[in-house]
Every structure is written in C-alpha cells, then in structure tokens.
Amino acid sequence: xxxxxxxxxxxxxxxxxxxxxxxxxxxxxxxxxxxxxxxxxxxxxxxxxxxxxxxxxxxxxxxxxxxxxxxxxxxxxxxxxxxxxxxxxxxxxxxxxxxxxxxxxxxxxxxxxxxxxxxxxxxxxxxxxxxxxxxxxxxxxxxxxxxxxxxxxxxxxxxxxxx
Amino acid sequence: xxxxxxxxxxxxxxxxxxxxxxxxxxxxxxxxxxxxxxxxxxxxxxxxxxxxxxxxxxxxxxxxxxxxxxxxxxxxxxxxxxxxxxxxxxxxxxxxxxxxxxxxxxxxxxxxxxxxxxxxxxxxxxxxxxxxxxxxxxxxxxxxxxxxxxxxxxxxxxxxxxx
Amino acid sequence: xxxxxxxxxxxxxxxxxxxxxxxxxxxxxxxxxxxxxxxxxxxxxxxxxxxxxxxxxxxxxxxxxxxxxxxxxxxxxxxxxxxxxxxxxxxxxxxxxxxxxxxxxxxxxxxxxxxxxxxxxxxxxxxxxxxxxxxxxxxxxxxxxxxxxxxxxxxxxxxxxxx
Amino acid sequence: xxxxxxxxxxxxxxxxxxxxxxxxxxxxxxxxxxxxxxxxxxxxxxxxxxxxxxxxxxxxxxxxxxxxxxxxxxxxxxxxxxxxxxxxxxxxxxxxxxxxxxxxxxxxxxxxxxxxxxxxxxxxxxxxxxxxxxxxxxxxxxxxxxxxxxxxxxxxxxxxxxx
Numbered sequence: 001x002x003x004x005x006x007x008x009x010x011x012x013x014x015x016x017x018x019x020x021x022x023x024x025x026x027x028x029x030x031x032x033x034x035x036x037x038x039x040x041x042x043x044x045x046x047x048x049x050x051x052x053x054x055x056x057x058x059x060x061x062x063x064x065x066x067x068x069x070x071x072x073x074x075x076x077x078x079x080x081x082x083x084x085x086x087x088x089x090x091x092x093x094x095x096x097x098x099x100x101x102x103x104x105x106x107x108x109x110x111x112x113x114x115x116x117x118x119x120x121x122x123x124x125x126x127x128x129x130x131x132x133x134x135x136x137x138x139x140x141x142x143x144x145x146x147x148x149x150x151x152x153x154x155x156x157x158x159x160x161x162x163x
Numbered sequence: 164x165x166x167x168x169x170x171x172x173x174x175x176x177x178x179x180x181x182x183x184x185x186x187x188x189x190x191x192x193x194x195x196x197x198x199x200x201x202x203x204x205x206x207x208x209x210x211x212x213x214x215x216x217x218x219x220x221x222x223x224x225x226x227x228x229x230x231x232x233x234x235x236x237x238x239x240x241x242x243x244x245x246x247x248x249x250x251x252x253x254x255x256x257x258x259x260x261x262x263x264x265x266x267x268x269x270x271x272x273x274x275x276x277x278x279x280x281x282x283x284x285x286x287x288x289x290x291x292x293x294x295x296x297x298x299x300x301x302x303x304x305x306x307x308x309x310x311x312x313x314x315x316x317x318x319x320x321x322x323x324x325x326x
Numbered sequence: 327x328x329x330x331x332x333x334x335x336x337x338x339x340x341x342x343x344x345x346x347x348x349x350x351x352x353x354x355x356x357x358x359x360x361x362x363x364x365x366x367x368x369x370x371x372x373x374x375x376x377x378x379x380x381x382x383x384x385x386x387x388x389x390x391x392x393x394x395x396x397x398x399x400x401x402x403x404x405x406x407x408x409x410x411x412x413x414x415x416x417x418x419x420x421x422x423x424x425x426x427x428x429x430x431x432x433x434x435x436x437x438x439x440x441x442x443x444x445x446x447x448x449x450x451x452x453x454x455x456x457x458x459x460x461x462x463x464x465x466x467x468x469x470x471x472x473x474x475x476x477x478x479x480x481x482x483x484x485x486x487x488x489x
Numbered sequence: 490x491x492x493x494x495x496x497x498x499x500x501x502x503x504x505x506x507x508x509x510x511x512x513x514x515x516x517x518x519x520x521x522x523x524x525x526x527x528x529x530x531x532x533x534x535x536x537x538x539x540x541x542x543x544x545x546x547x548x549x550x551x552x553x554x555x556x557x558x559x560x561x562x563x564x565x566x567x568x569x570x571x572x573x574x575x576x577x578x579x580x581x582x583x584x585x586x587x588x589x590x591x592x593x594x595x596x597x598x599x600x601x602x603x604x605x606x607x608x609x610x611x612x613x614x615x616x617x618x619x620x621x622x623x624x625x626x627x628x629x630x631x632x633x634x635x636x637x638x639x640x641x642x643x644x645x646x647x648x649x650x651x652x
Contacts, residue, residue, distance in 0.1 A: 002559065086254065
C-alpha cells in the first residue's frame with residue numbers, strides 16, 4: 001500500500017515571518033507523523049519552509065515542480081517530480097494529496113484550493129485571510145476546515161484519516 | 164497574426180436561468196465582435212449556453228475539453244481541443260485567452276480565475292457572488308473588473324484591447 | 327457537430343526543401359477539403375510550412391503551442407492554444423486530431439506518432455525514414471499507412487473518413 | 490540535494506516471462522544502489538515487476554499514474570503521483586528521471602523514449618526489438634545505449650553518473 005501523502009500548498013514569493021514559522025512547524029509535525037509531504041517544491045516562501053521543517057525531522061519530501069528542470073527547487077526536497085507544465089501542475093498537487101493543507105493565500109494557492117474542492121478533496125486552511133475562508137466555505141463548506149495553528153491542522157488530518 | 168480569443172469560464176452543472184441567459188447573450192456579443200470564443204467546451208451550464216449564443220451569431224467556438232474524447236461536448240463547439248487532462252486543462256483555458264470572462268462561480272471556475280490572475284491575465288467577473296469578488300479583488304485588484312451585464316463585459320474587453 | 331480536424335506533425339527545426347514543399351502542399355490540400363488543420367504551431371520547419379500552405383487556401387489553422395505564450399508561433403496560425411506544457415502537449419495534438427499525418431521524423435514527431443498509436447488513432451506517414459516505418463508498423467501495423475505524396479495522404483484520409 | 494531518480498519505462502500489458510524477470514531484477518539492482526525508482530506506476534507488466542523488484546530490496550518507489558486516482562496502481566509503489574493526465578504524464582516520467590531505462594517496447598514506451606530523447610536525456614534500452622534500436626539510434630545515437638542485461642544497464646547508469 002502506498003504511503004499517506006499530505007499536500008501543503010502556499011505562496012512561493014516573500015512571505016511573512018508568521019507564515020514561514022507556521023509552514024516550518026507544519027512540515028516538522030507532518031514528518032513526525034510519518035506522512036509524506038508533497039508540495040510545489042520551489043525554494044522560497046511557504047514551499048521552502050514546509051520542506052525544511054519536514055527534513056528537520058527526517059521526513060520524506062516530494063516536490064512537484066512547475067519548471068522543466070530542477071532550477072529553483074527547495075534544497076529540502078528529496079524527490080523532485082519535474083512536470084514542465086507551469087501552473088497546470090497545481091492539479092497534480094491536489095490529486096496526489098490524500099488531504100490538502102493551505103498555509104497563507106496567493107493566486108496560485110487559491111487555484112490549488114479550488115482545484116482540490118473540485119476534486120472532492122478535504123482542505124484545511126491555516127493563516128487564511130477572511131476573504132478566502134468566506135469564498136471556500138461558500139463553494140464547498142463540507143470539504144473545508146479552519147485550523148488556528150499547525151498542530152490543530154495535524155489534529156484535523158488525524159481525525160479525517162480515522163473516519 | 165492569430166485572432167483575438169476571449170475565454171468564457173463558468174460552471175458546467177445545472178445553473179440558474181439568469182446565468183444561462185447571460186452566458187448565451189455574452190456568446191452572441193463576442194461572436195458579433197468577431198472574437199473567437201474559447202471555453203471548457205462541455206455541453207451543460209454556462210459552457211453550453213455561451214457556445215450556443217456564439218453560434219447563433221455565426222462565431223467561431225473552441226472547446227478545450229477535460230476528457231480524452233468528445234463525449235459530453237457542447238453541440239455548439241466548432242473545434243474541439245481534446246486534452247485528456249481533467250481540470251489541469253483549466254490552465255490551458257486561461258493561457259490561451261487574451262482575456263478571461265467568468266460568468267457565475269463554482270469551484271472549477273474559481274480555479275480558472277485564480278490561474279488567470281497567477282498568469283497576469285485580466286479577468287472580468289459577471290454574476291459573481293460577493294465572496295468571489297472580495298477574494299479576487301484582494302488577490303489582484305488591478306487585474307479584476309466587475310461587469311453588471313454581458314454588454315458591459317464586452318465594453319470592458321474593448322476598452323482593454325484598445326489600451 | 328464539431329469540424330473534422332486533421333493533425334499534421336513534423337519537425338520544427340531546419341528541414342529539407344522536400345519536407346517544406348510537402349508540408350506546404352499538404353496544408354493546402356487539407357484546407358481545400360475544408361478540414362481544420364491542427365499542428366504544434368511553431369514558426370519553423372514542417373509546422374510553419376503546413377500552416378502557410380493551409381492559409382494559402384483559406385483554411386482554418388489551430389496551433390497547440392508548447393510554450394506559455396505565443397512567442398515563436400507560426401504567422402499562419404489562426405487560433406493559438408497556449409498550453410505552457412512543453413512536449414506534454416504532444417498528447418493533446420494527437421487526442422484532438424481525428425487523424426494524424428506525420429511529415430518527416432524527429433524525436434518530437436516520433437513521440438507524437440507513438441502517442442497516437444497508443445490512443446488508437448490512425449497515422450499516415452509521409453517522408454518517413456525506413457527505420458520509422460519499420461518500428462511503427464511493428465508496434466501497430468493496422469493503424470499505420472504510408473503515403474508517397476501529400477495528395478496520396480489526403481486520399482487516405484478521405485478513405486478512412488468514408489469507412 | 491534531491492536524490493538520484495532512475496526512470497524505468499516499459500509496457501503495462503501482459504508481457505513475456507523474460508521481460509518480467511528482467512524488470513524485477515532491474516528494480517532490485519536500482520534499489521541496492523540506493524537510487525529512487527520512478528515508473529508509470531501501474532500494477533501490471535514491466536511497471537509492476539520493476540516496482541516489486543525494488544521493494545524486495547527496500548528501495549523507494551515513485552509511481553506517476555495516468556489516471557485521476559490510485560486504481561490499478563502497483564502494490565509496490567510507495568509514493569503515488571496522481572496526474573489525471575493520461576499519456577501526457579509520459580513527459581513527466583522522463584523529465585523527472587536523471588536517466589531513463591526502457592525495458593521492452595510498446596507504443597507508450599516508444600513515446601517515452603522519444604520524449605526522453607527530445608528532452609536531451611540519456612536512454613538505456615533493455616530487451617528492445619531491433620526496429621526500436623534502429624530508430625532510436627537514428628534519432629539520437631549519442632543519447633542511446635544498449636544493455637544486454639539489467640546488470641549491464643546499471644553499470645551503464647553508474648558510468649554516466651560518474652562522468
């Protein structure tokens with residue numbers, strides 16, 4: 001049986017210290033649960049921080065890259081999936097994740113949340129601005145949960161997997 | 164030089180009469196301007212209505228289909244682009260459109276708007292619920308415009324193309 | 327009902343005069359039959375020549391581009407489908423074509439022929455080196471036909487469509 | 490730094506005992522070298538055998554699946570990348586592989602070899618029929634090597650990585 005994959009999506013650009021800390025902490029907790037971390041794999045913002053966190057606890061990290069080679073990849077990605085498909089790879093991110101956690105919100109992350117809802121996946125929102133919470137709950141309230149912290153997000157994942 | 168393509172995105176499932184009427188009207192106006200209509204191509208909801216409207220005025224319609232063949236396609240699609248990629252084709256929809264108009268809002272449409280913003284495209288929202296307007300304006304206010312009707316949407320497109 | 331699409335695949339780089347002439351002639355004949363021409367859309371080699379030929383007879387030309395914008399596109403493409411997917415778009419080329427004609431053979435073209443055979447499409451080979459003919463006939467003899475000229479290729483397409 | 494990925498491509502359908510044995514042996518040897526095995530991930534033919542072989546020696550196995558969920562996956566895949574893209578995922582297989590080994594040859598495998606050559610990857614052919622060897626060497630002789638056995642294929646990979 002294949003391993004459980006938790007997908008963490010979030011902005012790649014310069015992000016706040018809080019987002020970076022939360023993403024790092026979340027990656028660490030995911031690794032401690034022995035789940036595989038899947039992300040967009042780039043070496044900046046939430047994507048980099050969550051991978052660094054997971055590696056700090058010896059987790060396995062998969063990066064699904066938008067480009068046609070590994071340039072710009074996070075140094076904490078173990079296995080690079082090179083798609084060469086740009087943002088079309090966002091759909092692979094969500095289809096491959098048993099559950100999706102979004103940390104923060106940019107346009108790319110918003111597309112991943114929407115694609116996850118379309119694919120009937122559960123999505124946990126961390127550090128999501130009110131406007132995002134309002135829209136995603138309107139689109140599919142029964143698939144969306146809000147977590148106040150990385151550890152609450154992980155508790156929610158556990159609850160969902162034990163159902 | 165290739166022709167101007169206006170992409171119209173919108174829910175595929177059963178939609179309200181107002182959405183159907185607006186999508187049909189929008190397709191008609193796009194055809195009258197001699198722009199090419201690009202859509203998700205399926206034979207239901209906004210996708211079907213906008214194509215039927217465009218054909219009613221003799222427009223050229225391109226349908227970028229999610230499936231691996233033409234099953235479920237709108238009867239008003241002239242040229243079927245068969246992607247076999249599911250929702251990953253949403254990114255092709257927006258990259259191929261010189262401008263994106265969203266009519267109504269479901270999870271798939273929300274992903275297309277977000278992908279369009281990520282790709283630095285302009286997006287015009289028609290019949291968009293307040294929660295959608297709020298989020299998309301927060302993500303990229305300078306790329307988003309609100310139209311109260313299909314004809315206002317077409318006026319906005321003209322304004323953007325004359326810039 | 328959507329229009330018949332004939333996909334013409336072939337090398338993009340510098341190609342021989344014979345390939346260029348045959349591709350141009352083939353595009354012209356396709357347009358005269360009122361079929362839609364679909365190609366990889368780039369402005370060089372077989373791709374450019376076949377589009378130029380089709381436009382010389384007023385045909386409709388669709389270019390399914392590998393890049394994320396229209397740079398490098400053939401000037402004879404009417405409708406640009408911008409995939410941003412690199413060579414993964416080769417599968418869209420073949421899925422979207424009612425029949426595939428390959429003119430010449432490079433690595434990209436070989437992948438398109440193989441993908442077409444995998445998708446159970448018929449493929450007509452024009453100016454195909456012996457090594458290509460041998461392999462593709464071995465893989466799926468009943469899906470492959472050899473044409474000695476553009477006009478023979480078009481006759482074969484007609485025969486297949488009348489079956 | 491991300492781990493070395495060896496992609497093994499091969500037919501999914503019913504295959505000969507020799508192909509099954511060679512794929513299994515190759516997977517085992519790849520795992521013993523501590524390389525990550527990447528394959529098309531389906532639970533049949535070469536794809537299944539190579540994954541089973543790799544797991545028999547405790548390797549890490551990545552399956553890049555064509556479908557939109559995990560149905561039909563090899564039981565020996567650790568990490569499932571769910572693309573929902575059909576054969577368009579073949580390009581991801583080759584872009585993600587530091588080197589590609591093909592075992593046997595069907596239409597899908599031929600497309601992967603051709604896409605690999607297009608992407609400037611090295612390809613090692615095992616159990617490849619003469620027609621395949623002839624074509625792929627014609628297309629890009631300097632990127633293709635022939636191995637008489639799984640162990641020779643692994644020696645060739647080592648040689649390439651030490652260059």
